[in-house]
Amino acid sequence: xxxxxxxxxxxxxxxxxxxxxxxxxxxxxxxxxxxxxxxxxxxxxxxxxxxxxxxxxxxxxxxxxxxxxxxxxxxxxxxxxxxxxxxxxxxxxxxxxxxxxxxxxxxxxxxxxxxxxxxxxxxxxxxxxxxxxxxxxxxxxxxxxxxxxxxxxxxxxxxxxxxxxxxxxxxxxxxxxxxxxxxxxxxxxxxxxxxxxxxxxxxxxxxxxxxxxxxxxxxxxxxxxxxxxxxxxxxxxxxxxxxxxxxxxxxxxxxxxxxxxxxxxxxxxxxxxxxxxxxxxxxxxxxxxxxxxxxxxxxxxxxxxxxxxxxxxxxxxxxxxxxxxxxxxxxxxxxxxxxxxxxxxxxxxxxxxxxxxxxxxxxxxxxxxxxxxxxxxxxxxxxxxxxxxxxxxxxxxxxxxxxxxxxxxxxxxxxxxxxxxxxxxxxxxxxxxxxxxxxxxxxxxxxxxxxxxxxxxxxxxxxxxxxxxxxxxxxxxxxxxxxxxxxxxxxxxx
Amino acid sequence: xxxxxxxxxxxxxxxxxxxxxxxxxxxxxxxxxxxxxxxxxxxxxxxxxxxxxxxxxxxxxxxxxxxxxxxxxxxxxxxxxxxxxxxxxxxxxxxxxxxxxxxxxxxxxxxxxxxxxxxxxxxxxxxxxxxxxxxxxxxxxxxxxxxxxxxxxxxxxxxxxxxxxxxxxxxxxxxxxxxxxxxxxxxxxxxxxxxxxxxxxxxxxxxxxxxxxxxxxxxxxxxxxxxxxxxxxxxxxxxxxxxxxxxxxxxxxxxxxxxxxxxxxxxxxxxxxxxxxxxxxxxxxxxxxxxxxxxxxxxxxxxxxxxxxxxxxxxxxxxxxxxxxxxxxxxxxxxxxxxxxxxxxxx
Numbered sequence: 001x002x003x004x005x006x007x008x009x010x011x012x013x014x015x016x017x018x019x020x021x022x023x024x025x026x027x028x029x030x031x032x033x034x035x036x037x038x039x040x041x042x043x044x045x046x047x048x049x050x051x052x053x054x055x056x057x058x059x060x061x062x063x064x065x066x067x068x069x070x071x072x073x074x075x076x077x078x079x080x081x082x083x084x085x086x087x088x089x090x091x092x093x094x095x096x097x098x099x100x101x102x103x104x105x106x107x108x109x110x111x112x113x114x115x116x117x118x119x120x121x122x123x124x125x126x127x128x129x130x131x132x133x134x135x136x137x138x139x140x141x142x143x144x145x146x147x148x149x150x151x152x153x154x155x156x157x158x159x160x161x162x163x164x165x166x167x168x169x170x171x172x173x174x175x176x177x178x179x180x181x182x183x184x185x186x187x188x189x190x191x192x193x194x195x196x197x198x199x200x201x202x203x204x205x206x207x208x209x210x211x212x213x214x215x216x217x218x219x220x221x222x223x224x225x226x227x228x229x230x231x232x233x234x235x236x237x238x239x240x241x242x243x244x245x246x247x248x249x250x251x252x253x254x255x256x257x258x259x260x261x262x263x264x265x266x267x268x269x270x271x272x273x274x275x276x277x278x279x280x281x282x283x284x285x286x287x288x289x290x291x292x293x294x295x296x297x298x299x300x301x302x303x304x305x306x307x308x309x310x311x312x313x314x315x316x317x318x319x320x321x322x323x324x325x326x327x328x329x330x331x332x333x334x335x336x337x338x339x340x341x342x343x344x345x346x347x348x349x350x351x352x353x354x355x356x357x358x359x360x361x362x363x364x365x366x367x368x369x370x371x372x373x374x375x376x377x378x379x380x381x382x383x384x385x386x387x388x389x390x391x392x393x394x395x396x397x398x399x400x401x402x403x404x405x406x407x408x409x410x411x412x413x414x415x416x417x418x419x420x421x422x423x424x425x426x427x428x429x430x431x432x433x434x435x436x437x438x439x440x441x442x443x444x445x446x447x448x449x450x451x452x453x454x455x456x457x458x459x460x461x462x463x464x465x466x467x468x469x470x471x472x473x474x475x476x477x478x479x480x481x482x483x484x485x486x487x488x489x490x491x492x493x494x
Numbered sequence: 495x496x497x498x499x500x501x502x503x504x505x506x507x508x509x510x511x512x513x514x515x516x517x518x519x520x521x522x523x524x525x526x527x528x529x530x531x532x533x534x535x536x537x538x539x540x541x542x543x544x545x546x547x548x549x550x551x552x553x554x555x556x557x558x559x560x561x562x563x564x565x566x567x568x569x570x571x572x573x574x575x576x577x578x579x580x581x582x583x584x585x586x587x588x589x590x591x592x593x594x595x596x597x598x599x600x601x602x603x604x605x606x607x608x609x610x611x612x613x614x615x616x617x618x619x620x621x622x623x624x625x626x627x628x629x630x631x632x633x634x635x636x637x638x639x640x641x642x643x644x645x646x647x648x649x650x651x652x653x654x655x656x657x658x659x660x661x662x663x664x665x666x667x668x669x670x671x672x673x674x675x676x677x678x679x680x681x682x683x684x685x686x687x688x689x690x691x692x693x694x695x696x697x698x699x700x701x702x703x704x705x706x707x708x709x710x711x712x713x714x715x716x717x718x719x720x721x722x723x724x725x726x727x728x729x730x731x732x733x734x735x736x737x738x739x740x741x742x743x744x745x746x747x748x749x750x751x752x753x754x755x756x757x758x759x760x761x762x763x764x765x766x767x768x769x770x771x772x773x774x775x776x777x778x779x780x781x782x783x784x785x786x787x788x789x790x791x792x793x794x795x796x797x798x799x800x801x802x803x804x805x806x807x808x809x810x811x812x813x814x815x816x817x818x819x820x821x822x823x824x825x826x827x828x829x830x831x832x833x834x835x836x837x838x839x840x841x
Contacts, residue, residue, distance in 0.1 A: 327724050328729050331727025332727065344722055345725060347719040347722050348718075349719075349785055350715065358711075358715055361711060365708075369708060
C-alpha cells in the first residue's frame with residue numbers, strides 16, 4: 001500500500017466534517033474521490049495534503065506512519081496537491097515556477113539562469129510538454145499551467161498526487177492529454193487521488209472510487225463494471241436522481257420562441273475574446289451559450305450586462321436601440337448577472353441580509369437602512385431560495401458554495417428580473433445543489449424572465465436551455481433549436 | 495418575528511470589537527496607577543480638547559478606509575484650511591469691503607458675521623473640492639489613492655505656503671478659539687469643552703450616514719468587495735469620490751479646530767496629524783483593507799490614542815526624548831493585539 005488512512009475524523013467547532021473515514025491507495029493506482037458538497041471531500045484532501053494538521057486518525061505513507069503539520073512537510077514526504085485554482089506565480093517564468101523556492105545557484109550564489117532554463121526544458125520533456133520556459137507562466141492557458149504544476153511536483157519527487165477537480169476547465173483534447181500523463185504516473189508506480197464532480201471522468205480515469213456521504217465513508221468500489229447511475233445512486237444514498245443526470249440519450253429542443261426579443265445584440269466584439277456576435281433572447285426563453293474554455297462565451301456574458309466593456313456592439317432592449325449599459329444601468333433595467341466567480345458576486349465578510357439587499361436597497365428597503373427592515377425582506381427571500389441555514393445574520397462567506405450561489409440568486413429576487421445572465425451557474429456544486437439552483441432559474445424563466453446561460457458543461461445546457469448557440473474561438477458556429485441534440489453533437493460544433 | 499435567528503453573542507465573535515475598548519481601559523488604568531496626577535478631571539478636559547482635531551480628521555478617514563482607499567493629504571488639507579481661514583480673515587480686516595468688515599467708532603476694525611461665516615465656509619469648501627478631485631482622479635486613473643493623495647498632499651502644502659508666505663495669522667473668528675479652548679463648567683472643577691459638542695455632532699452624523707443610509711451601506715460593501723458591489727449595480731466610483739470628499743471636509747474642519755486651539759494659523763501646524771489620524775482609525779479596529787469598522791471604533795481609537803499621548807506627559811520615569819518611541823511601542827502592541835484577536839475570530 002502506498003497510502004493508508006485509518007479512522008480519520010475531523011470536526012469544526014463541534015460540527016463533524018469527517019467521521020471514521022478509512023482509505024487505502026495502492027502504488028500505481030488512480031483513485032477517485034466523489035461526494036456531494038459538504039460530504040467531506042475537501043476536508044479529507046486538506047488532511048492528506050497537510051493543510052489541516054489537527055485531526056484524529058492515522059496516516060501511513062510508504063509503510064511509515066506520518067503526520068504533516070503543513071503542506072511543505074507533506075511535499076517533503078512526497079505528497080503533492082494540485083489545486084483547482086493553480087498555485088503557480090503567473091508573473092514568473094515557467095522555469096522559475098518549476099524551481100520555485102529552490103533556484104539553482106551558480107558562481108557567487110547567484111541564480112544560474114542558463115542551467116535552470118535548460119533543466120526546466122528537460123523536466124517538461126518528461127511530461128511531453130514543450131514550452132518556451134522563459135515566458136511568464138500566466139501567459140499560458142490553464143491546461144498548460146496544470147501540466148507545469150504536475151511536472152513541478154514530479155520533479156520534487158512526489159509519489160502521491162492529489163488532484164482537485166483537474167478537468168473542470170479542460171477541453172476534451174486537453175483532458176485526454178492529462179489522462180495520458182496520469183496513466184504514465186500510474187505506470188511509474190505513483191498514486192493519484194482524483195477528486196471530481198464529473199463522474200464519467202472518474203469512471204474513465206480511475207481504478208477504484210471512494211464515495212463519501214455526509215462525512216462518512218459510503219463505499220470504495222472498483223470502477224470496472226460500475227456506471228454513472230450506480231455512483232450517483234451511492235452518492236445520493238438512494239435519493240432520487242435529477243432529470244439532468246440521466247443525460248445520455250439525445251434531447252429534443254423546442255422550436256424557436258415567437259415574439260419580440262427582450263434583448264438583441266449585433267456585431268458585438270471584444271479583442272481577444274469574440275468577434276461580430278449577434279443574438280437575441282425572448283422573455284420566457286432560456287438561451288444557452290456553449291463552448292470550451294476560451295471560446296469567448298464567458299466574456300460575452302460579462303459584456304451583455306456591463307461587467308466588461310465590449311470594444312464594439314449594438315444593443316436593443318425591447319426593440320429600442322440603447323447604449324451599452326454600465327452595471328448600475330443594467331441593474332436598473334432589470335438585468336441580473338450571476339458571474340462564475342462567486343468571489344466577485346458576494347461580499348463574503350458581510351452578513352447574508354446585506355448581500356441580499358445590496359442590489360435593491362432603494363426599492364426593497366427604502367430611504368433609511370435598518371437591520372430589522374432588511375431582515376424582514378431578506379429572511380423570506382433566503383427561505384424561498386432554500387439557503388441552508390436561512391439565517392440572515394450568518395456571514396455569507398461561511399456558507400457552502402451551493403448556498404452562496406442561492407444567496408446570489410436570492411439577491412436578484414428582490415427586484416423584477418427581466419434578463420438573467422448566468423455564467424457557469426453550477427460550477428463546483430454537487431448534484432443536489434445544482435438541481436436546486438437550476439430550479440430557481442427555471443422559476444424565474446417561467447415568470448417571464450429571459451435567461452442567458454453560458455457554460456462549458458454540455459449537460460447543464462442540454463437540460464436547461466431552450467435554444468443553444470455553440471461558440472468556437474470567438475465566433476458562433478451553430479444555432480440549435482427545434483431538433484434533437486446530444487452531448488456529442490454539441491461538442492462537435494465547439 | 496425572527497427569534498429563530500438570535501444575534502450571536504459570544505466573546506469570540508466580539509473579541510475583535512472589544513479589543514479597542516480593552517486597550518482604552520488598559521491605558522487609563524495603567525496611567526492612573528503608574529503616574530501621579532493622571533486620574534483627574536483636568537486630564538479628562540485636556541484629553542477631550544486634544545482629541546478634537548484628531549477626531550474630526552479620523553472621522554472622514556474612517557469613510558475612506560472603509561471603502562478600501564487611503565487619503566494621505568488630510569494633514570496638509572487641514573493646514574491649508576487653517577491658513578486659508580487666517581489669510582482670508584486678515585484680508586477682511588485690512589482691506590475687506592463693507593459687507594465683510596466694519597470700522598467701529600473707536601477706530602477698531604471688526605469682521606462682520608457674514609465675513610466670519612465666509613472665512614469658515616470657504617476653507618471647508620476647498621477641503622471638499624480637494625477631496626472630490628482626489629476621488630475623481632483615483633477613480634478615473636485607476637491608480638491607487640495612495641499615490642494620488644500623496645501628490646495632493648504636496649499641492650496642498652504648496653498652496654498653504656503660497657497663501658501664508660511663511661507668516662503666522664493670529665486673527666480668526668472668535669468662535670474657533672472659544673470652541674477649542676473654552677467650555678461649560680460642570681460642577682466645580684470640570685470644564686466640558688465646546689469642541690466636544692462640535693465633534694460629537696459631526697461624528698454622530700457620520701455614524702448615522704454609515705449605518706442608516708444607502709450610501710453608508712455602499713461604503714461598507716464597496717470596501718468589502720468592490721467587484722461584487724459594482725456588479726450589484728452600486729456606483730462604486732461615486733462611493734469612492736463621496737468618501738474622499740467627506741474626508742476632505744472633515745480634514746479642513748480639523749484644521750480650523752486646530753488653528754482655534756493654538757490661536758494661530760500657519761504652515762507649521764498639524765505636523766503629525768496624518769499618522770496620528772490613521773493610527774486612531776486603525777487602533778479603533780477599522781480594517782485597513784476595507785469593509786469592517788465604523789465611527790464607534792474610531793471614537794474609541796481617538797480616545798485611546800489621546801489618552802496615550804496625554805498620559806505619557808505624566809510619565810516621569812521615561813526620558814522625555816524617548817516618549818515618542820514609547821508611544822510607538824504601545825501603539826504597536828495594541829495593533830498586534832487587535833490583529834491577533836481578529837485571527838481568533840476567523841478560525
